[in-house]
Amino acid sequence: MDTMKAAVLYGDRDLRVVDVPRPRAEANSVLIRVNNVGVCGTDLHTYKLGMFKEMCLPQEQGLLFGHEFAGEVVEIGSDSGSEDLRPGDRVTGIAIGAYAEYCNVPPILGDKPLIIKLPDNVSFEEAATVEPLTVSLVAVQRAALKGGERVLITGAGMIGLGCVQVIKALHPDCEVIISDVADKRLEMAREFGADRIVNVRDEDLVGSLKALTGEAFVFYGSGTTAHIDVAIEASGLSGPLNQCLEVLRPETGRLVGVALYEHKPEVDFNQIVSKNLSVTGTLGYSQETMEQALNLIAEGKVDRKPLITHKYRLAEASEAFEAQLDAAETLKAIIKP
The missing domain is CATH 3.90.180.10 (Medium-chain alcohol dehydrogenases, catalytic domain)
Known part of the structure; x- marks a missing residue:
């Protein structure tokens, strides 16, 4: 044998x-x-x-x-x-x-x-x-971005950084904010074109985004909300997941979950209900989307x-x-x- x-x-x-x-x-x-x-x-x-x-x-x-x-x-x-x-x-x-x-x-x-x-x-x-880039690409596709929207990405790992690359290649007019605890990863995100990086060890993510976008009262909510259009949760941690929900814009805010979790996360579901948020999960892809991801590399749009x-x-x-x-x-x- x-x-x-x-x-x-x-x-x-x-x-x-x-x-x-x-x-x-x-x-x-x-x-x-x-x-x-x-x-x-x-x-x-x-x-x-x-x-x-x-x-x-x-x-x-x-x-x-x-x-x-x-x-x-x-x-x-x-x-x-x-x-x-x-x-x-x-x-x-x-x-x-x-x-x-x-x-x-x-x-x-x-x-x-x-x-x-x-x-x-x-x-x-x-x-x-290419495979993780395809995961990032599908997450961005599921977000259905519109021109000029603000996007928060929580987690600057391979998938989160890939999302930065895809958004800047395909939706350059969107503003990208990314959070993490690792300076090296956040600096890489900046090199890839992220408009704002937030190290949550040093900065209150929710507070800074409310200051950036303005905040508003939430009907049946326990506090106020920021006005982020799209959040892509790529950390696999319950804290960042709930931060996404807290800062998403009411009525039109969209959350795309692309991380897998080692522990079942506790989720403030009231945020989803009271703000009429849309939540989408993404796992898997097709030959077509993998070819699209490969083309981003081959055409020099993503490094x-x-x-x-x-x-x-x-x-x-x-x-x-x-x-x-x-x-x-x-x-x-x-x-x-």
């Missing part, structure tokens, strides 16, 4: 690189030689707490995970619906089990493998960030290279995850098998 190296999770924060059976393409899948894979925020939940095991492949006494891959096509299943692919094609997409030298890409979202070819001017490293702050070999997978946990220093860790 052919084997390969893979990073297998044996318990909370117990990630080891071991030999596992090398997969072959099933009839409905495509086999990829992985060139780069990004350490995703949702994978950190799995690494720390064992969450989202449905996005993992069971191994002997462990789990193989990872989905933000870029690599080369090796083998194509006869019923995969991937007639446009050829062995050797440079591709990205979404997989399960990509913290390895090879990964199989089955149908996950839709009825065939979600794989797209890379243009020559997009590197494998950049391509490993993902500054986000890749740490690079590791597969043998250093555990170090990559520990680095990604350090939000103050790490924006995106990339692993190269």
Whole structure:
């Protein structure tokens, strides 16, 4: 049996690189030689707490995970619906089990493998960030932005920063405000065009936004509201989630939730009711939206290279995850098998 190296999770924060059976393409899948894979925020939940095991492949006494891959096509299943692919094609997409030298890409979202070819001017490293950029793109699309609107993004991680990039590329007349606790991430947001950055360790976000936009009485509310048009919650924390609700404009305010939470958040639902807010969740995307995200990179409208702050070999997978946990220093860790 052919084997390969893979990073297998044996318990909370117990990630080891071991030999596992090398997969072959099933009839409905495509086999990829992985060139780069990004350490995703949702994978950190799995690494720390064992969450989202449905996005993992069971191994002997462990789990193989990872989905933000870029690599080369090796083998194509006869019923995969991937007639446009050829062995050797440079591709990205979404997989399960990509913290390895090879990964199989089955149908996950839709009825065939979600794989797209890379243009020559997009590197494998950049391509490993296409999946999170697609998440950001869909969140912005769900917000249905109108010209000149004020947008608050809570959380300057990979998704929040991607939202800044997408908004400034596609809606340059919108004002973008972003909050976080990490100065390095906030400075990156400023470089990407954010109009205002707020470190909530030093500044009262709700108070500053009320001062910026004006405040008004809320009928059946316990206080006043600011007048932010759209909030995108990308932190995965209940505090920022409730701050979004508190500052959104009554009647037309829209909240887009794009984060997953380690703990069920406590939500001030009265804010939603008393202000007639619209709330939208977003998880998942299509081949079309992933191609749109890739085109933003290929056309030079979005630069993902500054986000890749740490690079590791597969043998250093555990170090990559520990680095990604350090939000103050790490924006995106990339692993190269």
